[in-house]
Amino acid sequence: MALRPVRPRSDLPLAVDPSSRFLGWITALMAFLAALALAGAMLVSDMAQRWDSGLAGGLTVQVAPMPGAPVAPLDERAEAALTVLRSTPGIGSATLLSGGEIARLLEPWLGSGASDPLLPMPRMIDVVADGPVDIAGLRLRLASAAPGATLDDHAVWLADLRSFAGAIRLAALGVVVLIGAAAVMTVVFAVRTGLAIHRPVVELLHLMGATDRYVSRQFERHVVSLSLRGGGIGLLLAGGTMYGLHRASQGLRASLLPDLALEPWQWVVLLLVPAALALLALATARWTVLRTLESMP
Amino acid sequence: MIRFENVGLRYGTEAEVLRDISFTLQPGSFHFLTGASGAGKSSLLKLMYLAHRPSRGLVTLFGRDMAMVTRRDLPELRRQIGVVFQDFALLDHLSALDNVALPLRMAGTPEADVVAHCSEILRWVGLGNHLHAKPSTLSGGQKQRVAIARSVINRPRLLLADEPTGNVDDGIGMRLLYLFEELYKLGTTVVIATHNEALIRRFDHPRLHLDNGRLMVLPARGRVELRAKDARANDSAWE
Numbered sequence: 001m002a003l004r005p006v007r008p009r010s011d012l013p014l015a016v017d018p019s020s021r022f023l024g025w026i027t028a029l030m031a032f033l034a035a036l037a038l039a040g041a042m043l044v045s046d047m048a049q050r051w052d053s054g055l056a057g058g059l060t061v062q063v064a065p066m067p068g069a070p071v072a073p074l075d076e077r078a079e080a081a082l083t084v085l086r087s088t089p090g091i092g093s094a095t096l097l098s099g100g101e102i103a104r105l106l107e108p109w110l111g112s113g114a115s116d117p118l119l120p121m122p123r124m125i126d127v128v129a130d131g132p133v134d135i136a137g138l139r140l141r142l143a144s145a146a147p148g149a150t151l152d153d154h155a156v157w158l159a160d161l162r163s164f165a166g167a168i169r170l171a172a173l174g175v176v177v178l179i180g181a182a183a184v185m186t187v188v189f190a191v192r193t194g195l196a197i198h199r200p201v202v203e204l205l206h207l208m209g210a211t212d213r214y215v216s217r218q219f220e221r222h223v224v225s226l227s228l229r230g231g232g233i234g235l236l237l238a239g240g241t242m243y244g245l246h247r248a249s250q251g252l253r254a255s256l257l258p259d260l261a262l263e264p265w266q267w268v269v270l271l272l273v274p275a276a277l278a279l280l281a282l283a284t285a286r287w288t289v290l291r292t293l294e295s296m297p
Numbered sequence: 298m299i300r301f302e303n304v305g306l307r308y309g310t311e312a313e314v315l316r317d318i319s320f321t322l323q324p325g326s327f328h329f330l331t332g333a334s335g336a337g338k339s340s341l342l343k344l345m346y347l348a349h350r351p352s353r354g355l356v357t358l359f360g361r362d363m364a365m366v367t368r369r370d371l372p373e374l375r376r377q378i379g380v381v382f383q384d385f386a387l388l389d390h391l392s393a394l395d396n397v398a399l400p401l402r403m404a405g406t407p408e409a410d411v412v413a414h415c416s417e418i419l420r421w422v423g424l425g426n427h428l429h430a431k432p433s434t435l436s437g438g439q440k441q442r443v444a445i446a447r448s449v450i451n452r453p454r455l456l457l458a459d460e461p462t463g464n465v466d467d468g469i470g471m472r473l474l475y476l477f478e479e480l481y482k483l484g485t486t487v488v489i490a491t492h493n494e495a496l497i498r499r500f501d502h503p504r505l506h507l508d509n510g511r512l513m514v515l516p517a518r519g520r521v522e523l524r525a526k527d528a529r530a531n532d533s534a535w536e
Contacts, residue, residue, distance in 0.1 A: 011399065013390040204386050207348055208447075209376030210403045294368075 011205060012198045012215075014222040023190050023223065024230035027183065027277055031234025032241075034179045035273045039242055041172030042266045048165030052158060059127035061085065061094075064148045065120040072147075078123035081146035085127055088138055092130030096123060183227075183277055187284040191219050195292050206296065216289035220282050227281040231274025238270065298324040298455065298486045299345060304354030306340055313352065314340045316510045322488070324454070327481040329497050330490040332507030338490040339383065341507065342457050345488065346380045347371055359454065376404060379448035379485075381458035385440045387432040393419060393443045394428045400451040418446045422476070438465045445476060455486045462493050470496055 014020055063078045072080070078096060085094035097105075102124055103115040113119070135153050142149040195202065202215055246260040262270070299322040306315040315337045322328060332338050343349045344356060347363070356363040359377060366374065379400075387396050397415040406414075419428055422442040432440055441461060448456060458477065462470030474489070474496055481487045488505070491497065497504065498518070506513045 009391070009395060011388065011391070011402075013388075016390075201388060203348075204388075205399070205403070206372070207346060207375060207380060208400050208403060209372045209378075211372045214372075214403055 010218050010222065011210075012194070012201055012218045012222075014194055014198070014218065017190075017194050017197060020190050020194065020222065020226065023186065024226040024233075026186050027227045027230030027281070028234040028237070030179045030183050030186075031231040031273050031277055032237045033234075034176050034277070035235050035238035035270045036241065037172045037175040037179070038270060038273065039238065039262060039266070041169045042262065042269070043260060044165055044168040044172075046263075048161055051161055057129045058154060059091075059129060059133070060152045060154075061125040061127060061142065062150050062152070063123040063125070063146055064150070065122060066148045067120065069147070074123060077146040077148060078125065081123075081125060081142055081149045084138070084141050084145045085125065088133065088141075090129050090131035090133035092128045094125050094127045096125050180277075180280055183280055184284045187223055187281045188288050190223065191285050191288040192292060194219060194222075195289065202293070203296065212290050212293040215293060216286045219285045219289050223281040223285045224278045227278040228274055231277045235270060235274055238273075239267075298322050298326070298359065300355070300357040301344075302355040302357075304344065304351045304356055306337075306344060306349060307352045314510055315344070315351075315507075315512075318354070318512045320505060320512060320514050322486055324486055325481070325484050327478065327487045327500075327502040328489070329500075329502055329504040330488055330507070331492060331494075331497065331504050334492070336507040337510050338507055339459055341505075341512070342380075342459050342488070342490055345455070346378050346457050347375055372403075376400065376451060377454045379451070379453035379456040381441075381444050381448045381456075381461045383459040383463060385432070385444040387440055387443055387447075389432050392429045392431060393424060393435065393439075396432065396443055397447045397450050399447060404451060414450060415446075418450055419443070422446050438469045441465055441469070441473065445473065449480055449485075453485060456480055456488070458487075458489045460491055461489060462491055462496055467495070471499070474500060 061081055063074060063081055065074050082094055082096060085091050099117075099121065100115070102121055105124075106121075110119075135151065139151050142151055205215055242260070242262065249260045299320075301318045301320050304315060304318040305313045307313045318341065330338050330341065340349070344351055345358075347358070350356075350363065358374065361370075361374070388399075391399075394412070394415045397419060398411045401411045401414065416425070416428055419425060422445060424430075424439060424442055424446070427435060427439060430439075432443065435443065445458075445461065448458070456477065461473050461477075465473065470493065477487050477489060478500065501517045503517045504515045506515050
């Protein structure tokens with residue numbers, strides 16, 4: 001089965017070419033893969049963005065027990081750390097976590113024993129910044145006022161996360177570029193074959209006064225029509241796949257996976273995939289035809 | 298209009314098929330191109346409709362030296378030339394109207410005008426009832442008329458026909474030549490390649506005669522009057 005161009009009349013009978021018989025379906029497959037790659041990249045970006053915004057601006061201060069050390073008691077050092085934090089420019093709030101809250105945080109690792117009062121539990125302070133904070137200066141003042149206090153600004157975690165998201169985006173971009181290259185090669189092959197098959201007709205058109213652009217427009221209309229239809233089919237398949245994955249992810253009891261729903265603007269981006277493929281096909285067909293015709297009389 | 302000076306043409310490394318061809322065609326002239334099969338008539342026509350470039354010599358067309366014409370300039374020159382090919386060269390997947398419309402569409406004529414002009418000229422050649430017929434459904438004579446309509450639809454300055462009467466009977470052949478003569482009277486320069494001596498004798502035009510690749514220009518010899526039965530055949534030729 002072949003996708004037929006919509007335009008009924010063409011000076012070149014390209015619609016019946018064996019070479020273009022599968023061009024539409026190949027384009028559909030490419031559009032499907034490109035749309036999935038783009039959707040994956042956008043979902044990963046969203047996920048990284050959510051994690052990023054959740055952690056950015058957040059600081060954690062931990063005041064560790066120091067048994068035997070010549071320092072103030074743990075609670076006094078925690079209070080001293082709180083005082084330092086609340087007097088630091090850029091800090092919006094600093095909240096000391098209760099023992100129960102700390103036990104809940106540690107429960108995945110320590111189990112129910114996390115709430116044992118005999119365990120030397122550190123004091124944790126949740127800090128929210130509402131402006132730029134001098135992290136290095138804050139570390140020094142905390143170390144001076146509350147020995148054993150450490151400040152975690154999540155920089156390492158955030159850097160790893162951004163790096164991971166960047167790698168995913170790059171990989172998706174690579175897939176899209178590869179798909180584009182495959183599309184270009186497919187169109188070049190189809191157009192060159194079409195030119196070879198219809199060389200007598202092309203020569204006749206030339207003898208009647210057709211310019212190379214007139215001939216190339218015949219090929220351009222043909223490949224754009226097939227690309228748009230194939231791309232539309234590929235996008236529909238990709239949309240169906242995305243919807244299926246979204247429904248499947250909603251069925252999971254634990255939220256192990258991020259939300260696989262796309263925003264409206266992201267759907268618009270996916271809608272551009274067939275248009276981009278059609279534009280690529282148009283440019284490729286024009287370039288191929290004009291270059292090939294240059295060698296004709 | 299056309300000037301050939303010491304023109305030679307060879308295909309590849311073969312011997313020259315045209316040798317030392319020199320002649321001048323004035324605007325609005327009518328010539329037959331004659332010669333035995335293989336004498337080089339089609340090759341000479343191909344030089345005239347710019348399908349080939351000469352191996353040597355000077356070809357001047359519409360006042361332009363073809364040696365100085367670039368590939369980019371060719372379409373504009375070719376649009377001023379109407380060609381009736383020996384094998385009609387119709388595009389089988391297009392209707393008669395779309396075949397005739399090709400030169401107009403190439404020239405960017407508005408589609409409404411294209412349809413109107415093509416319908417009119419097809420009616421003029423007696424194919425008003427076959428506007429949308431595919432060439433495969435037409436007879437040899439009908440195809441020939443479609444090819445002629447296509448060659449003259451954009452009012453060319455030069456009309457070249459390669460054996461236009463080769464595939465039709467004498468009655469239709471006569472009618473075709475009368476059509477060409479009408480165009481000639483309208484100012485078109487006409488060159489008809491044919492080996493049909495009987496038809497040539499009925500028209501008072503000079504001839505370019507090729508013999509083994511060399512050209513002689515022969516003057517007109519006077520028109521032979523049609524016999525009554527030929528005239529009747531001509532009148533009914535399109536029916």
